[in-house]
Amino acid sequence: MVAPHSSDSPPSILTFAKDLPNICSLAGLLCAVLAIYYAVLGIFPAAMIGLIWTVFFDWTDGIIARHLKGRSDKQGEFGVQLDSLIDIVSFGICPAIVLLSYGHFSLWFLPGAFIIVATGVLRLSYFNVFGLVEESTYMGLALDNNIIVLTGVFLFAGLVGQSVFTVVLYILLMALAAFNVAPVKTPKFAGRWYYALMLYTLVLTAIYGWQLVQM
Numbered sequence: 001m002v003a004p005h006s007s008d009s010p011p012s013i014l015t016f017a018k019d020l021p022n023i024c025s026l027a028g029l030l031c032a033v034l035a036i037y038y039a040v041l042g043i044f045p046a047a048m049i050g051l052i053w054t055v056f057f058d059w060t061d062g063i064i065a066r067h068l069k070g071r072s073d074k075q076g077e078f079g080v081q082l083d084s085l086i087d088i089v090s091f092g093i094c095p096a097i098v099l100l101s102y103g104h105f106s107l108w109f110l111p112g113a114f115i116i117v118a119t120g121v122l123r124l125s126y127f128n129v130f131g132l133v134e135e136s137t138y139m140g141l142a143l144d145n146n147i148i149v150l151t152g153v154f155l156f157a158g159l160v161g162q163s164v165f166t167v168v169l170y171i172l173l174m175a176l177a178a179f180n181v182a183p184v185k186t187p188k189f190a191g192r193w194y195y196a197l198m199l200y201t202l203v204l205t206a207i208y209g210w211q212l213v214q215m
Helices: 013-018 020-041 044-067 073-102 107-130 143-159 162-180 193-214
Strands: 137-139 185-187
Touching (some): 013 020, 013 073, 020 044, 073 162, 107 143, 143 193
Antiparallel strands (some): 137 185
């Protein structure tokens, strides 16, 4: 027999997909998937565009959630979990695949890719348990900062030889991974920093878009 419907039964999964902050989070996930796709193809300007927009949507969903009225506690809890899982893809798997692809998927780059994903998972797990150490302070470097740095540094990829930039990229991502789990306090960027990120995103999109046109 089919159990009778209860008013206390949980809502369907897809009902949460209609929540505006979650829509924004999923838009960031789409950008991450596109970044992975273009990184695998070796079209790195397009991958960088996807990556920086993942950060923009990651910041935006939180702002929408804080200002949107009428959200239930369950919607908020679901949004937190969704955001964390998307962060693993956007800020862990994406840069790992960028490193692997830029290194032509050489076995030597596999340990670096693992370190990027592992430190990302460790950091997100730590944050999910302990949260901010102070009102606006993280323990370790937030993962979105890795992408902000990576997309900026990649502008110089064409100014040096590929072999040189490969080494620079490897060292940079390993250093960022170390800071992600380091016992150091870093500030949480918010407020006016959001508008700085918006400008940064638009500028990088224009530059990398121009590079795509030139390819």
